[in-house]
Amino acid sequence: MANVTMQDQVVIIGAGIGGLSAALLLAARGFGVTVVEAAGGPGGKMRQVTVNGHPLDAGPTVFTMKAVFEQLFAEAGLDFALAVPLRRLDVLARHGWPDGSRLDLHAEREASRDAIATLAGAEAGRLYAEFAREAEAICRSLEQSFMQAERPSPFGLVRQAGIGAMLRTKPFSTMWSALGRFFPDPRLRQLFGRYATYCGSSPFRAPATLMLIAHVEQDGVWQIEGGMHVLAQALRKAIEGLGGVFRFGQRVDAIEVQNGRASGVRLANGETIPADFVISNADRAALATGLLGQEATRSVPPLPRGGRSLSAITLSGRSRFSGFPLHHHTVLFSADYPAEFAALDSGIVPADPTLYLCALDRHGAVAPEGEEGFLMLINAPARGDEAGAGLPEIETCHRLLSQALNRHGLALDPGPTPPVLTRPQDFAALFPGTGGALYGMATHGAMASFQRPGSRSRLPGLYLTGGSVHPGPGVPMVALSGRLAAEALIRDRASTRRFLSTGMPGGTAMRSALTAGSG
Incomplete structure (x- = not known):
């Protein structure tokens, strides 16, 4: 034996x-x-x-x-x-809106508060500080009892952390409604609502619990060398x-x-x-x-x-940028967030999407000489395995991305090698069974x-x-x-x-x- x-x-x-x-x-x-x-x-x-011989990150950044x-x-x-x-980022991300306003979120909470106060007034800065404390409390409540637990349940969470702690995580409020208490300014509500998309979800349907992601980023964002x-x-x-x-x-x-x-x-x-x-x-x-x-x-x-998370349309390449001053992480918001997610919920790629752009070769805001690598992303429904789903063709995808750049005054000078476009149907082929959903459920x-x-x-x-x-x-x-x-x-x-x-x-x-x- x-x-x-x-x-x-x-x-x-x-x-x-x-x-x-x-x-x-x-x-x-x-x-x-x-x-x-x-x-x-x-x-x-x-x-x-x-x-063009350069390997580029085309996934999480x-x-x-x-x-x-x-x-x-x-x-x-x-x-x-x-x-x-690793290199710790002083600026977590740069954000821009179609009206020309901009905001950097910083690694230091006080610097973010001051930037928000400059954008939207002193009261907005005070409310942000309150929001940051609440996001931290939610994160601390769930770190051991949920994130690191093998198979948590609502009842187990109550037993371990108490009913008060569970209710403080705000599972029964939507993220969008909860953010309204902290951010009367619609731009700030849009900014912090975007954290729901980190889970492939809509801020109009996700629980306010996901506010904890804001604290996770505030706790440190790093850039991996290479x-x-x-x-x-x-x-x-x-x-x-x-x-x-x-x-x-x-x-x-x-x-x-x-x-x-x-x-x-x-x-x-x-x-x-x-x-x-x-x-x-x-x-x-x-x-x-x-x-x-x-x-x-x-x-x-x-x-x-119907339980699938979001998919995406991404563009990876090398180029020169001009106009809007990019940071390593940059988010360019749409003019109408409710309309954007209504389209996604209907299984349609929004005509005016929020665009995320990672300037892969930048150290903060410092751009390399010549071309630089980039990844652009807009959210899309996970219907990549459906025949006749109405997902945009290649030319339409390029146009949507170009329009999103142009709305913010950002110009892209394409290099000699075409960028790589990845659509929901491509993600569906890469990750079988998902329909292109990138975040599970x-x-x-x-x-x-x-x-x-x-x-x-x-x-x-x-x-x-x-x-x-x-x-x-x-x-x-x-x-x-x-x-x-x-x-x-x-x-x-x-x-x-x-x-x-x-x-x-x-x-x-x-x-x-x-x-x-x-x-």
Whole structure:
């Protein structure tokens, strides 16, 4: 009989940040880790495109909550600061409106208060300070009881934090209505309402709880030297250094199931990789719709089509800019926010969209000489898998982006190489089952945050990570989901081994039949 000390094998489907985080923790604990990824490299939605020989970030560009990654690397015996060089931003983002007004939010709360007072008056500055305190209180209330809890519930939250603390998180008010108390000026209400889109949601339907995102940014936004993809590559290097194996360019066709338990994966080329445990970093929709095998469909509840988060239209390239003075992060708002989200709720790309622009090569407001890399993004409905959904054609997408720039006096001098356009249908192809939704399920309504699956799926031996499961989307939240999946797996393994060692005659530890033959 094989001895229990043989290395347990874990197969992770997908090399997104959740899968990479779980892989690092498990490899550091001695598990045999194999990460299978359909793309040619790590990162998942933290992807890159190449324009004229230059790799450009084409996914998340905002890095917050660095302590999540410092702890992750430290538990693997590594120094995050050495692996991922950071620069803290003094200005979180620059914001502009069609009327020509501008506002910078600063890393220092008092500087933001003064800037807001200059824009909208002293009372607006005072109300912002009140808002910032409330956003911090919400964040502190949920940090342990929700974000880092394996499978929170409303009742569990009340038991742990108390009914008063839960009500202070404002789950029953919409973000837009709650912001009205702090920001009579519609520009400021629009600015802070935008934080709902960080979860792919509408501020008119999301709970006011999401105000906590404002505090997360206020707590620190960093720029990764070399781009966000450096983080994904650093995680890959750390995992490989601990013996983990990557299989890039390999698509998983199905999760194998034996005796009612996940037992490995079958690749598109017919190869089977046996495992003691499987972690899925795919979107829950891929599981629910059978894209990872019919037996895995029961592992998660289905996601209603109307529950999808937002998608996007993005443009990545290199250019020279003139006119509006860009910062590393710049947001150019639409003239009518309610109309913009009414269009999105109707499944239509807005005619006057808010545009986010990341000047990838800028250190703050300082632009490099010559061309610079950029990523532009406007929100779009997640209908990329619907025939005849009415999503705009390529020419229309370019026109919408150009018009959004022109409304703010920003001119783009295109370089010799065309930029890369990515639409909802492209995201749907990159991330199967999602329809192009980039954030899993939309956070609409008081209970939405509790409706995401937890780390343990309904299929024994299969664990879940990624932006479509608890605690939700965003780079640090997804990393936390990877931690939660790894910790749940480790606990279950220990529990199984205790059962086996006490259940066998003479107390001899024996390898489970469910995991036999997996090396």
